[in-house]
Amino acid sequence: MAERPPSDDDSLKEDAKRVGRQAGKSVGSWDYSRPIYPHNMHPALVPGISLDEQRRKYSVDKIVFAVAGVLAVGFVIWGLISPENVGVVANAAYGWVTTNLSWLFSAVATIVLFSLLALAFTRYGRIPLGKDGEKPEFSTFSWVAMLFAAGLGIGVMFWGPAEPLTYFISPPPLTNAPESTEAMQFALAQTYFHWGFHAWAMYALVGGAVAYVAYRRGRTLLMSSIFRRLFGARQTDGFAGRLVDIFAIIATLFGTAAALGIAALQIGEGVTIVTGVSEITNTVLAVIIAVLMVGFIISAVSGVARGIRYLSNTNIVFTIGIVALVFFLGPTLFLLNLLPSAVIEYIGSFFDLMARSGAWGQETIDFQSAWTVYYWAWWISWSPFVGIFIARISRGRTIRQFILGVILIPSSLLFVAYGVMGATAIWMRAEGKPGFDEEMGAPQVLFTMVDNLPFAEWLPLVIMVILAIFFITAADSASVVMGILTTRGRQDPPKGIVVFWGLVMGGIAFIMLILGDETALEGLQSLVIITAVPFAIVMLLIIVAWIKELRTDPYALRYRYADNAISQAVIDGVDKYGDNFAIKVVPTEPGEGAGGTTDSAHDDYTGWYQRTDEDGDPVGYNFETGEWEDGWDPETGTIPVSEVRTTDKPE
Known part of the structure; x- marks a missing residue:
């Protein structure tokens, strides 16, 4: 603030500092009745604390591991003994959830997206997910590759061509005539809506909050760590925190198992093409899952750096290569025209797509339950696994870089990939290509499309390899995350626990497939939606908890002091000296300084860095x-x- 002659004495300033140091009190506010700061450091000056700088004993949380493990293993045993009974219960629960709670999933998706975009452009967006001045751990390419592969890789091959084609043939209710030009544009827009900004916003919320409390506040990589300010230390380390971590494990198990089941389904379809087998039986699916689980175990014991990172980088190259081949061997000119207009259609119909709900009639309710609600539930289920994983690889980036990067970069890649794959399938249907003139299931669309491309007889084998790598990468990443959640946040959980969760996840994937009767997708869909309900509520609580943390961050405190000091100084200076004044830091009377209205010794500001x-x-x-x-x-x-x-x- 503007210099005041009575306070401009260096000896006075030094006396204040000396007295403050001796008493261990806050000098800026001249209130010597306050308790001392931890380590004699003002909370606004703390550079942050990294997770690996803390002294912590890691051990298996027997309660979390026992409860989540028993529930998961019990489900697998139940499914093997009586799949019909599991199916009846799952269908009843699925019907109730989709009828009564569809609005919850839509609300969560919308609130999360707009809350994060608002957060990115506030002053909090400059706060790093790490200590002050810390640089990002991974290069941008490796970061994006791991985001893409661990997030939605399997879907590009499975739903990329199948979902837009489905909307082209059977458009969403109250939209366009089947197989019309308008339906073609809207088919891609609807697909982008399901796989774009909303999905990645959910990952960004969990990943950003976990990365912040771990690499800025020094806590463990647990979902429960986010809620320390909201629940209090005792409840966070006790019942409430453990309940959050158990919900996260259950959601991760079923959400990832659904992706593994989809990969197994499509690999099975490839096997029928290569070997000439007439149909995919449960025995074939079991063998496929067993073989892939062996690959997962090999990857899991190699660790994140050598396992997941190498596979992710390899897979992003392979996937881009497949998409490029389809682009150049398929209807290139058609794709160049359709893709930009589809993106514009998505942006233009963005709010219209969000507005569709049960108020639009029974047909819309059925469509939302089968597609939109399913996807929102799937992303919610995946958010603990993908969120904690991307938290581990995003250290050192600012909140703004993280949010915008996680939402925009993978979405942009998916717009291209899904546009190329989906538009090619639509074009082949419109042109009456062999196989597209009849009804077929989602697993068959990709291989039927490839069969109609020139010089691509070898592609089915490559696609099966890519799908296998996606399976292994997702299983590896999810199992490591569940290992973290069951070992009190240990970053390198014991290999035995990681393998245990991977094997259980493979068993759940198999049970989910055999519950779906002929299409197998029904079982995946119903169980994902059911198990995502508890974590949907947790997602909303994360927003509140994270904002409470950011309000007491050292950067936020410095910003508040600077804003107050400059505002007061400018008013004081202009009032006393007109244009001719400068700003100088000097002591003030209690309550008159930059932090006069802030109790900087309160536990909200100081407790976390003790x-x-x-x-x-x-x-x-x-x-x-x-x-x-x-x-x-x-x-x-x-x-x-x-x-x-x-x-x-x-x-």
Whole structure:
């Protein structure tokens, strides 16, 4: 604020600092009755705390592991013993959820997207998902590759050609005439609506919140870590936190199992083409899943850096290659005309698509249940797994970069990929190409399309390899995340736990497939929607919890002080000196300074950066040197013998 002569004495300023240091109080507010700051550091000056800088004992959370594990294994056993009974219960629950809670899924998708876009453009968007000045861990290409492969890779091959073709033949209610020009445009727009901004916003919410509390606040990579300010430390470490983590595991199990089931279905379709087998039986599906699970185990024991990263980079190249081949070997000119107009159609009909609900009649309700609600539930189910995974690879990026990158970059890639695959299938249908002049299931569309491309006889084998890699990558990523959730946030969970979750997930995928009768997709759909309900509510709570955290972030506190100080200084300076004044930092009377209205010693601001030892007891820490008072070495995780203090015990 503007300099005031009575306060412009350096000795006065130094006296204030000296007294404040001695008392351990806040100098800026001149209130010496406040408690000391942790480590004698004002909360606005804390650079952030990384997860790996904390002293923490990791162990298996027996309650989370037991409850989630028993429920999952019990479901697999139930499905193997009595699939008909599981089907009856699942269908009844599915009918109730879609009738009574479809609005919840639509509300969550809309609220999450617009909340994140608003957050990205506020001052909070500049806060890093890490310590001040920290650089991103991965290159942009590797980051995008892992986002794409772990997020929606399997869907590009399965639903990419099948979903737009379905909407072209049977348009959504109250839209266009079947197989018309308008239906062609809207088919792609509807597909983009399901796979675009809304889906990635859900991933961005979970990923951003987890990355923030882990790499900025020093907490574990758990879903429950997000809610410490909302639930309180006791409940977060107790019943409420464990319940959130169990919900996250169950949602991840069924959401990822659905993707694995889709991959197995389409690989099975490829097997029928290559081997000439007449149909895909449950035995064939079981063998396919078993073979892929062996690949998953090999990938899982190799770790994130060598396993998931290499597979993700390989798969993004293969996928782009397949899409490029379809583009150049297919109706290239048609695609060049249709793709841009389809994107514009999606943007133009964006709010109209969001407005469709049960109020539009029974046909719309049926369509929403079969498609839109299913997708929103699927993305909600995938959000713990994909969110925690992308949190691990997004350290060092700002919240704005993260939100906009996660929502826009993969969506843009999907617009191209789904546009090429879907529009090619639509064109072949319109041209009456062999196989497209009759009804066929979603798994058959891709291979029928490839069969109509010139010089592409070898493509089915390549596609099967790509699908297998997608299966392994998704299973690997999801199993690691579930391992993290069951070991209190350990970043490298034991391989045995990772393999356990992967095998259970493969079993659930098989059960979901055999519940679906002839199409097999019905079982996937119903169980995903049912298991996503609890986590849909958790998603809304994450928004509230994350914003509460950001309001007390050191950057937000500095911004608030700067805004107050400059506003007061400019008014004071112009009032006293007109155009001729400068701003200088000087002490003020209580309540008159930049932080006069902020209780900066409150636990909301200071509690989070109090360092503790492995037993949770406070211990001193020097933020400038990175040294612990008791000599603990973060590299070895031990205290040197010379630093260990002993206390003589009385005889």
